[in-house]
Amino acid sequence: MKIEIYSDFACPYCYIGKRHLEQALKEMNxxxxxxxxxxxxILDPGKISHPERTxxxxxxxxxxxxxxxxxxxxxxxTKLAAEIGLSYHMDGIKDIATEKAQRLTLxxxxxxxxxxxxxxxxxxxxxxxxxxDISDTSVLLDVIKDLPLDSQAAQGILDDPKxxxxxxxxxxxxxxxxxxxxxxxxxxxxxxxxxGVVNTEKLKNILARNISSSDQ
Numbered sequence: 001m002k003i004e005i006y007s008d009f010a011c012p013y014c015y016i017g018k019r020h021l022e023q024a025l026k027e028m029n030x031x032x033x034x035x036x037x038x039x040x041x042i043l044d045p046g047k048i049s050h051p052e053r054t055x056x057x058x059x060x061x062x063x064x065x066x067x068x069x070x071x072x073x074x075x076x077x078t079k080l081a082a083e084i085g086l087s088y089h090m091d092g093i094k095d096i097a098t099e100k101a102q103r104l105t106l107x108x109x110x111x112x113x114x115x116x117x118x119x120x121x122x123x124x125x126x127x128x129x130x131x132x133d134i135s136d137t138s139v140l141l142d143v144i145k146d147l148p149l150d151s152q153a154a155q156g157i158l159d160d161p162k163x164x165x166x167x168x169x170x171x172x173x174x175x176x177x178x179x180x181x182x183x184x185x186x187x188x189x190x191x192x193x194x195x196g197v198v199n200t201e202k203l204k205n206i207l208a209r210n211i212s213s214s215d216q
């Protein structure tokens with residue numbers, strides 16, 4: 001089975017959705033029989049990083065009503081994350097761009113595909129749980145330091161703003177062709193599509209109808 005996931009590191013639902021997918025695959029004994037591919041999606045193209053402030057501060061909330069709406073949203077997201085074992089700190093996430101993290105991930109997927117999901121997990125964890133600046137080269141290098149990757153080559157990719165930019169744009173074009181307007185967005189076997197966060201049990205039902213004889 002092949003599953004493509006369109007996601008952005010700025011999207012809290014994407015990490016949650018990824019965890020639910022991994023749990024579904026594990027419970028169905030499909031982890032080793034499934035190829036999961038990352039597809040880059042940028043929620044805010046052209047965004048400038050402001051690591052000196054939080055994402056919440058960057059919203060420039062003006063009224064108590066706006067503040068409450070965001071607080072309620074953050075509480076809802078935090079609860080969803082906790083249900084799948086993730087300890088989000090939404091108030092502390094930094095107001096940063098994710099293009100650099102996306103390019104690094106695409107490089108890893110091209111060079112060492114077996115490590116891709118570990119890199120994605122590490123970057124998500126750094127952003128939503130540790131509240132680190134994942135737009136910073138030194139932070140990204142530190143995030144992947146324990147993985148068997150060439151750190152000098154990784155730095156070269158991160159320092160070159162054009163590295164893997166074509167692949168990022170190609171993923172963006174695919175997303176537009178699929179009318180992706182909400183992430184995470186899963187494409188199963190080039191056919192079945194799942195938009196947004198779906199819990200483990202529902203994912204298992206969806207995946208079951210895509211199992212071929214070779215997956216069993």
